[in-house]
Amino acid sequence: MKGKNENKLDQLFKDGLSGSEDHFAFREEDWASMERLLDNKPSKKAVIRRIIYYSAAIAALLLLAVGLFFFNRSDKAKNELAVKPKTKTDTQIPVQKDTVQNGQSIKDKDSVKNGNPGTENLAKNDINGNKDKTGSTLGITPGKHNQPNNIPVDQNTVNPNVPGNKTIKDSADKNKTVPSVDNNNNNNAVDPSKLASKTDKTQNNLADNTTNPKQPDTTGSVTAPVQQTKKDKPSLKPILRTGPRFTLAILAAPDLNAVNSFNRNQVGTNFGVQLGIHLSKKFSISTGASYAVKPYQASGSQYNSANWQGVPAANLPNYITANCKVLDIPLNLNYQFYAQGKNKFAVGSGLSSYIMLRENYHFEFADGSGKPAYDIQVDGRNQHWLGVLNLNATYERRINSKFSTIIQPYMKLPITGIGVGRVDLRSTGVAVGVSWNINSALRPK
């Protein structure tokens, strides 16, 4: 009886379930995932999301690259600019009109630092009678001279060999500060020791005189070291004098949240305020608070609740939908690598603290398990202090003296597990906002 009954049951299912081939219409999406399997590629949805994810990364890299490009350019520009203030200081030195100030500046330096070595040089010079060598040693001994300087010196040293070299005379005439320059014309001077340094100077000057107008880069690179040390000081001074500059930014962002990878992710929202403390021209610290809604999906294995320890995997939900409301308190250090005109680029990194305000979870079991889905809500139980790594790039464009717009691609990668399930909840997105320069309000122009 029972056996017959069971056979009937088997038969019922066998008959009912067989011959169902035509029951299923072909679905293009299944083929799409099949193609992916064949190509060993990720799914179409994943591709789209990965594009968003990578585009954020690419945007960040692009910002970096563009920034570096401009950074290099601005560096050159700085060097060119550097000459100008220098010339001013040089002219203040009680020296007669000197048409080529750069030469003068080097000469000044040399006269201080190169007194004794110069003597040696000339001594050698006399013995060997080799001007080229003197030139090259000259270039090296001052220490401050860069490689490019050797070239003009070498070029120059050829000239003094020619008797009655005009350029030397010219330079001697110009450099009126140098006494008894005429001696230098005659390189066979018997008593060179006293004038040795000056000879060197003259030659140096000459080198600059003759070559500088044609090679502005050389002067730039020669003067740059002198200039930069001088320039760094004023850049720090205003900050020390006025204290750090503050900015307040309001940012909002759609972000993608996903567990473990960005394959299956959901769009959340994120908005908050950010306080920037500009320690120097390049470095700033930013902190603030933002309220984030982070919906995500996870599989049972990705969710590791403490309550689930020891429970067989089969009894655990196989799918989790979550929605977390998070207060995100970041602390980032930013480095501004480019700033020119209205545009600024910076990269930053730091740690965020997540304070979980409310966590909602929806657990679903495998269809076959027969267990009903259920929900839980957890309020304010989890705080993850400095548990999330922040990476971001910032593009800032100044609107006026008070306001700037900010575009900030970012990525938040947890170091600790987030929420009840200790999931590896990653977020990425692009924040857009407005930054207000607080100092502009505090201190009228």
Place this chain on the structure above:
Amino acid sequence: MGEAELQQLIAGCLQQSRKDQKMLYKAFYGFAMSICLRYAGNRYEAAEIMNQGFLKVFTNLHKYDTGRPFIAWVGRIMMNTSVDYYRSNLKLSLNDDLDAAEDIGHDELPDQKLNYDDLLSMIQQLPNAYRTVFNLFAIEGFSHEEIATQLGISTGTSKSNLFKAREKLKIMVLNSGRLPDNGSEDIRHKIIAIGAISVGISHLIELIMR
């Protein structure tokens, strides 16, 4: 599909023609899906299993013995893939204690007609271990010894799982007449109903406004 056409498709697939692969996939889609759905817990898993099965079909096509029916070969691959998919949790039957379920007696099964969706939904509600054994025994026609070897379980477990599967299915079949169907299609029906109602109401409002 004619035999010649099939052979042509297979030849194309062997040359990695994506077009022919799609044709073959399309041709056996329904058949493969019908097998995988029986073994799978849901449609998504079924599709995943099926694609893994098709991947095996495509990559092992050169091993196919042309003397035998192709469809049987594909079916076998689908079945094996399904079994493999759930292999890791085939022994979990101990956790689901069926004895706790109420004994509804061994009544005669009602002679009601259950459609494919109902039956599939029932079989999918079984735990993986029961479902797999039930599929292999009742539908594929394997013996307990064969099942035990294939799944790497004892014949005792196989018999026990089959018994429990039948018990559960019987309850479901008997209840199907009385209780409203609570399958996964339900949500879809609800959405359609809500959509239809809202469209109706909007038309009604439009009429009234006139």
